[in-house]
Amino acid sequence: xxxxxxxxxxxxxxxxxxxxxxxxxxxxxxxxxxxxxxxxxxxxxxxxxxxxxxxxxxxxxxxxxxxxxxxxxxxxxxxxxxxxxxxxxxxxxxxxxxxxxxxxxxxxxxxxxxxxxxxxxxxxxxxxxxxxxxxxxxxxxxxxxxxxxxxxxxxxxxxxxxxxxxxxxxxxxxxxxxxxxxxxxxxxxxxxxxxxxxxxxxxxxxxxxxxxxxxxxxxxxxxxxxxxxxxxxxxxxxxxxxxxxxxxxxxxxxxxxxxxxxxxxxxxxxxxxxxxxxxxxxxxxxxxxxxxxxxxxxxxxxxxxxxxxxxxxxxxxxxxxxxxxxxxxxxxxxxxxxxxxxxxxxxxxxxxxxxxxxxxxxxxx
Amino acid sequence: xxxxxxxxxxxxxxxxxxxxxxxxxxxxxxxxxxxxxxxxxxxxxxxxxxxxxxxxxxxxxxxxxxxxxxxxxxxxxxxxxxxxxxxxxxxxxxxxxxxxxxxxxxxxxxxxxxxxxxxxxxxxxxxxxxxxxxxxxxxxxxxxxxxxxxxxxxxxxxxxxxxxxxxxxxxxxxxxxxxxxxxxxxxxxxxxxxxxxxxxxxxxxxxxxxxxxxxxxxxxxxxxxxxxxxxxxxxxxxxxxxxxxxxxxxxxxxxxxxxxxxxxxxxxxxxxxxxxxxxxxxxxxxxxxxxxxxxxxxxxxxxxxxxxxxxxxxxxxxxxxxxxxxxxxxxxxxxxxxxxxxxxxxxxxxxxxxxxxxxxxxxxxxxxxxxxxxxxxxxxxxxxxxxxxxxxxxxxxxxxxxxxxxxxxxxxxxxxxxxxxxxxxxxxxxxxxxxxxxxxxxxxxxxxxxxxxxxxxxxxxxxxxxxxxxxxxxxxxxxxxxxxxxxxxxxxxxxxxxxxxxxxxxxxxxxxxxxxxxxxxxxxxxxxxxxxxxxxxxxxxxxxxxxxxxxxxxxxxxxxxxxxxxxxxxxxxxxxxxxxxxxxxxxxxxxxxxxxxxxxxxxxxxxxxxxxxxxx
Numbered sequence: 001x002x003x004x005x006x007x008x009x010x011x012x013x014x015x016x017x018x019x020x021x022x023x024x025x026x027x028x029x030x031x032x033x034x035x036x037x038x039x040x041x042x043x044x045x046x047x048x049x050x051x052x053x054x055x056x057x058x059x060x061x062x063x064x065x066x067x068x069x070x071x072x073x074x075x076x077x078x079x080x081x082x083x084x085x086x087x088x089x090x091x092x093x094x095x096x097x098x099x100x101x102x103x104x105x106x107x108x109x110x111x112x113x114x115x116x117x118x119x120x121x122x123x124x125x126x127x128x129x130x131x132x133x134x135x136x137x138x139x140x141x142x143x144x145x146x147x148x149x150x151x152x153x154x155x156x157x158x159x160x161x162x163x164x165x166x167x168x169x170x171x172x173x174x175x176x177x178x179x180x181x182x183x184x185x186x187x188x189x190x191x192x193x194x195x196x197x198x199x200x201x202x203x204x205x206x207x208x209x210x211x212x213x214x215x216x217x218x219x220x221x222x223x224x225x226x227x228x229x230x231x232x233x234x235x236x237x238x239x240x241x242x243x244x245x246x247x248x249x250x251x252x253x254x255x256x257x258x259x260x261x262x263x264x265x266x267x268x269x270x271x272x273x274x275x276x277x278x279x280x281x282x283x284x285x286x287x288x289x290x291x292x293x294x295x296x297x298x299x300x301x302x303x304x305x306x307x308x309x310x311x312x313x314x315x316x317x318x319x320x321x322x323x324x325x326x327x328x329x330x331x332x333x334x335x336x337x338x339x340x341x342x343x344x345x346x347x348x349x350x351x352x353x354x355x356x357x358x359x360x361x362x363x364x365x
Numbered sequence: 366x367x368x369x370x371x372x373x374x375x376x377x378x379x380x381x382x383x384x385x386x387x388x389x390x391x392x393x394x395x396x397x398x399x400x401x402x403x404x405x406x407x408x409x410x411x412x413x414x415x416x417x418x419x420x421x422x423x424x425x426x427x428x429x430x431x432x433x434x435x436x437x438x439x440x441x442x443x444x445x446x447x448x449x450x451x452x453x454x455x456x457x458x459x460x461x462x463x464x465x466x467x468x469x470x471x472x473x474x475x476x477x478x479x480x481x482x483x484x485x486x487x488x489x490x491x492x493x494x495x496x497x498x499x500x501x502x503x504x505x506x507x508x509x510x511x512x513x514x515x516x517x518x519x520x521x522x523x524x525x526x527x528x529x530x531x532x533x534x535x536x537x538x539x540x541x542x543x544x545x546x547x548x549x550x551x552x553x554x555x556x557x558x559x560x561x562x563x564x565x566x567x568x569x570x571x572x573x574x575x576x577x578x579x580x581x582x583x584x585x586x587x588x589x590x591x592x593x594x595x596x597x598x599x600x601x602x603x604x605x606x607x608x609x610x611x612x613x614x615x616x617x618x619x620x621x622x623x624x625x626x627x628x629x630x631x632x633x634x635x636x637x638x639x640x641x642x643x644x645x646x647x648x649x650x651x652x653x654x655x656x657x658x659x660x661x662x663x664x665x666x667x668x669x670x671x672x673x674x675x676x677x678x679x680x681x682x683x684x685x686x687x688x689x690x691x692x693x694x695x696x697x698x699x700x701x702x703x704x705x706x707x708x709x710x711x712x713x714x715x716x717x718x719x720x721x722x723x724x725x726x727x728x729x730x731x732x733x734x735x736x737x738x739x740x741x742x743x744x745x746x747x748x749x750x751x752x753x754x755x756x757x758x759x760x761x762x763x764x765x766x767x768x769x770x771x772x773x774x775x776x777x778x779x780x781x782x783x784x785x786x787x788x789x790x791x792x793x794x795x796x797x798x799x800x801x802x803x804x805x806x807x808x809x810x811x812x813x814x815x816x817x818x819x820x821x822x823x824x825x826x827x828x829x830x831x832x833x834x835x836x837x838x839x840x841x842x843x844x845x846x847x848x849x850x851x852x853x854x855x856x857x858x859x860x861x862x863x864x865x866x867x868x869x870x871x872x873x874x875x876x877x878x879x880x881x882x883x884x885x886x887x888x889x890x891x892x893x894x895x896x897x898x899x900x901x902x903x904x905x906x907x908x909x910x911x912x913x914x915x916x917x918x919x920x921x922x923x924x925x926x927x928x929x930x931x932x933x934x935x936x937x938x939x940x941x942x943x944x945x946x947x948x949x950x951x952x953x954x955x956x957x958x959x960x961x962x963x964x965x966x967x968x969x970x971x972x973x974x975x976x977x978x979x980x981x
Contacts, residue, residue, distance in 0.1 A: 054529065055423035058456035122377055129386050136398075143402035143470070143521045149456050157461075158527055161399070181377065190371040279526070287421060287462065287529050289566050289592050 001026045006346070010039050014350030016113055019333070019360035021353070025346055033341035033349075035334050041364040048323045053079060053153070054287035056320065061147045063325065063365050066109050069102035070303035072151040074310040074325070077232065077299040079153040082314050083284075083292045089234075091155035091280040096234040097271045098141065098150065099301075100264040101168070104175070105134035106304035107261045114254060114354040115186060118195055123186040130175045137171055140164065155281035165272050172265050179262070187258055196251035200340050200352035203248055210339060211331035214306020215260075216356060218244045219252035226302035238270045250355035257357075260304075291318050305329060305357045329362040391506045396472075401520040402455045403474035404511060405448050405488035409435075411467035414442030415571035415626045418459035418468055421529070426452035427459060430487060440573050440624030450476065450484040450511070457521050464530060464569065464626035466523035473518055475509035483511065491516040525630055532631020535564040537638055542848035546808075547815045549708040552845070553615070553638070558594070561642040564635050565592035569626060574636060577624030579957065579965035582606045584621055584636055591639055597653045599643040604654055607964055608680035608723055609673055611715040612699065614641025616706050618839070618959040644715075650722040658726055662686040664978055667749040669693075669736050669917075672700020673960040674755030674951030676720065677967030678974075679728045685975060689728045690749075694735040696784070698723075701757045701952070702960065704780035705802070707809045713784070737917025746922075746946060751974045754934075754942070755951040755963065758911040764797060768862035771870050772797075775806045775908035782809055790814050791904025792823045795873050797859050798908035799829025804842040806908045807851045826852040828859065828873065828900060830881050830890050854900065858892055862905060872901040913953045931956060939973025940966060948974060 009020030018040040024032040044063050048056045060075040061068030073095060080087060087095075108131040115124040135145045140161060142148035150157050186192055202212060204220040217224050223242045227235040243259035245252035284290065296313040306328030315321040333356070340352055388395055397403065414435075419427040426449045435443035446459070446468065460468055469490075476484065491498035491514075498516045505513075525532060538554040539545075545552050556564060568588045575584050583602050590599035603610045617637045625633035647653050664687050668675045671693035679689045695703055698720030702711060724730055736742055745752050761774035773788075775798070781788050790813040796806050807827050814823035827846075829836060832855045836843065847853070857875040865871040877896035883889040913934075915923055927935040927943040934953045936942055942949050950966025952958045 051423060054421065054458065058423050058454060058458060122380070139398040139401065143398065143400045143457065144455065147454070147456075158400070158524065181380075184373045185377040186374075188369040189374045190369050191374070193369050281527055283531055284529070286531065286566050286569065287458075288417075288570055289568070289589070 003031060008346075008349055009036075014117060014353075016354075017360070018364070019358070021337070021341070021349065023341070023346065023349065028345045028347070030341050030344055030346065030349070033338045035337055037333065037360065037363040039364065040361050044365045045323045045325065048320055050319065052287060052318050053083075053290050053292060053320070054284070056323075057152050058149055061149055064303075064327075064359060064362050065146065066359055067102050067106035067304050068147055069099055069151065070301055070308050071325075072149065073099060073233070073301055074299055074308060075312075076151050076153045077301070078297050078310050078312040079292065081297040081299060082295050082312065083153070085154050085284060086282055087155050088279045088282060090159075090276050090278045092234040093237075093271055093275040094156050094160060094280055095151055096238075097168070097268050097275070098156070099233065100268045100271070101134055101137060103264050103304045104172075104261050105131050105138070107257050107264075108134070108175075110257060110304070110354070110357055111254075114351075117350040117354045118192065120186055120189075120192070123182060126178060126182065130178060133171050133175060137164075137168060140167070152284075154284045155279075157281070159280045168268065168272065172268060176262075176265060182258070187255065192254075193251065195348075195351060196249065196254060196355065198247070198249050198251075199348050200250040200344065200355055201248050202336060202340055206336075206339065207248070210335045212306075212336055213328045213331070214302070214304075214357065215253045215256045216306065216332055216336065218242065218256055219246075220248040221246045224307075226300055226307050230300065232299075232301055234271060237274065238267055240267045240270075250352060253355045253357070289318075291316055300326075303328065305332070305359060305362075325362075325365050327362040327365070329357070329359045332356045333358040333360070333363050394506055397474065397520065398472075399520070400522075401472040401474070402457050402470045403472050403520055404450070404470065404476070404486075404514070405446075405459075406469045406471045406490040406519065407446060407488040408465075408467040408469075408490050409445060409493050411465045411629075412445055413440060413465055413467075413571075413573060413626055413629070414444035415464060415569070415573055416442075416444065416446075417462045417464065417530075417569050417571055417626070418446050420570075421458045421462045423456065423458065424452040424454055426450075426454075437576070439577050439620065440626070440628075442573065442576070445487060447485060447487045450486065451481065458529070460521055460523050461527060462529040462569075463523055464571075465629045466525075469519055469523065470521040471514065471518045472520040473509065473514045475506065476511045478510060486511045491518075530569055530627060530631075531567050532627060534567065534632040534635050535560050537635065542845070542850075545709060546811050546849040547819075549812055551712055552709045553641075555645055556635075556638055556642045558646075561591055561639060561646075562594060565589070565639055567627060568592070568634050571626050573624045573626050574621035574634075577620045579620065579962040580606050580968060581965075582621075587643065588634070588636070588639055591643060596643050596646045600647050600650065600653055603640060603643060604656070606968070607961070608677055609702075609719040609960065609964070610640050610644035611718045612673065612702050612711065613960055613964075614638070614644045615711045615715055616702065617961050618957070620961070644718070650718070651725050654722075656684065656726065658683050659686040661688065664688065664750045665690070665748075666751045666753060666974060667692065667745045668753045668755065669742075669745070670700050670755040670757060670951070671695070671698040671720065671730060671732070672702060672755050672757050672951060672963065674757075674963035674967045674970075675700065675753065676723055677964045678753045678755065678948075678950065678970055680723045680726065681967065681971040682974065683723070683726045683728050685971070687974075691728060691730045692734045692736050692740060692745075693730070693732055696732055698730060698732070700755070701759070704759075704776065704783055705805070706783075707779065707805050707812075708783055709808070709812070710805070735917070742917050743919055743922070746944075750946070750978055752947050753967075753970055753974070754947060754949040754953070755967070756913055756915075756953060758913050758952045758958070760912050760914050761907060762910045762912060763907055764859050764909055766859050766861050768864055768870075769907070771862055771864065772905040772907045775802050775906050776911055778806060778906055779809065782813070787813060787816075790817055791870075791902065792818055792821065793902040794823075794825050794904045794906065795900050795902040796825070796827045796906045796908055797829075797873070798910075799827065799831045799855065800837040800908065800910070801839060801842055802911070803827055803829065803908035804838045804846050804851075806906050808846055808849060810906065811849055811851060824852065824902075825850070826854055826900065826902070828854040828857045828875055830856070830858050830878050832856040832878075832881075835881060854898075857898060857900075858890055860897070863899065870903055870905055872899050873905055874899050936966075936969075937973075938969075939976055940970030941973055941977065 009015035309326035587602035
């Protein structure tokens, strides 16, 4: 059969945009896939070298549109580490609650994209609606819906407003009450099972060799989560489980997303109950005279898509010397995707890509 | 787990009978959150035009625009921020760095227009801009734009707990009141390196202080040098405008700190103490400054009085190559600084350090030389190319009430205690006056009492015409005097010094003051003659003001000397008096009566002398 080269994206119904894959196909089978990132390249890492420490705080969130909060956390943790700034305990709790809310919001967004891809528009719209409820909470906490700019070096930017706890609980209960509907319509849907089961399989060996993290790795049975391995914020102060699956296919990955959301909600309830009183911000030095001592650091956290790392170096000036993000979509989108697509059908490209939870802006930074 | 059923998804059919969740914009609106980060609001009355918002903006979206209608005043520029909404990312850093908290974000966020020029806006708030801010009932989202906004729609506002500047200053280590009142030990200990650097790091570099400083010191630069741990650089910056940092670092009236943008909602930067830190840290000014006077230009200037203005004129002229001779009747330099501020505020070493440096540049100091006796004023005027007169106000005024001749005059008292023999003090001393000289006198009295009559229950009290709210003494001095145990009697006026049979002071008869100033704001005390009080005391010191001593000027010349309405020596833009070749500055010229204004006068006179001797 004749081998064809097929361009999948950036303008393609099955592509969320800003990314493309060049496929070599023979009939319906993919022989070779090559990822093309760069459509959204904004040069953040370089830009950050030209901005002061405080100005970068407003920039980092833009690296990932879907979950800006873990980027804020990474930057703050790196600056705190380099500059030796302590974070108050209450701020650590707030960070954890806020990041878990972000995880739920991000997963709902991911679910929208995935369900949409498979044609489950009803579920996709529910997910979008529920994500909006989370954004309402963010708007109340931070003053903005998408680019929150809330976690900053030294703690968080403002304390939780009065009565927020009740509203978080109410919102999460509202979203939680939709879980049976999601299950009936999507997770326990025969169509989803048939489309996703045994599709886009990543073995444990492949996952480890190619640097898979997050759901991709956990779907192969690895209990790997930075929140457990190297607890940050208040994650060591609360009990929770890492959801895993064994099969390593798209079906497992999406089920993990569902289970993680439920786990996050439970975690938020516990953190809200245990949250101590006190200040939430240790004042950073005057931003106009803020030189951070020379040094380098690497910090990491578990974003909604997996391990996120940040290397940052200072040479003692008022701006970072070098910033480098290690993002989960990078390995998932560039290495694993190319490998996994081999032998799959063209109809499953979007399915597999979305199940790997690839967020293009995260690759282009 | 087996394969799921194909029928379960049909349960979702029930949603067909539910109401939709989507809001039908613009008929159904969603209210933004209480702290939403939308368009800016700026309270023009509170805004100081400091420009910190513009400096911190990550996108260069804020430009400071000069507003000609606004009068610049102490601590306020006539600039206001203008926002380019094509660049603004609504991060709110400008709000968190705004020292007065005038800049806020509202909950408005919609602007639709065909002209991109309208995206540049000079934000005001609903208080000042009634036209573009409409009441909620008149608001329509269809018209929503930067020119159609809701009143009372404040969103993200500044909170002092979360500001990017530090409103609290590093406390200055001081000797506690109960210890310091026992001796003349210097009260303020001074910052150490860490403290100074931490305090210097608070500076936002907005330079409002530099506008407020009469001598326009490069405050922001020398503070930055302290922060960068470069005291040498700091000293060089100070000496560009101020040749007496050890003195000013201790006794400056610091108008800069009143203008400091941090003082609006917090404590101002300790600019004076930081200057003192620099001056005290550098042991050898000469080595650090490496200043060499330029080639001699063959002109001679005589300076009468080695006070702040005289020293400054000598310094600035010497650097221009003039030959300068300074005459002073005191045994050392400093003038009023040498005789006035008590030792616990300004020790002699601080004065001599500054004077010695100026002398090392080649300025000829003739101390113990009284103009009018040892050298004649008219000779100076004849022999020199110019004469600068910075003689200060050296004669204490008296209340001239009955028996006032029995009282002690404050300036004589202060001078003797500082550079002469310490005075014998009374056990119950009354000081008349409410200004800084009166407070210095009171605190000095207290110390002398504690030294001469330890544990004998001595009393120091002041009596002033002014009530607490209008007392001319600085707040700092009043607080410290109270801490040390000075008793205040505000709003009482002296009527008569009461004597006992032996003719010694028994007390001061006072009458209640109704008001000190008349409706036009002029000094015209009004007394309630019926309310009298006898303050008991065995010694009375008058500290109600002082005047200059022009007795060294021959009568025919003195007649030519013109004065302003406020009885100050009149000088022109060159600092020259109505007598040709005679320049003047300092307390005889300005109304501020402080060292830093004297330096400012000296700068004017220096330029003036240069202009007149070398017309361009």
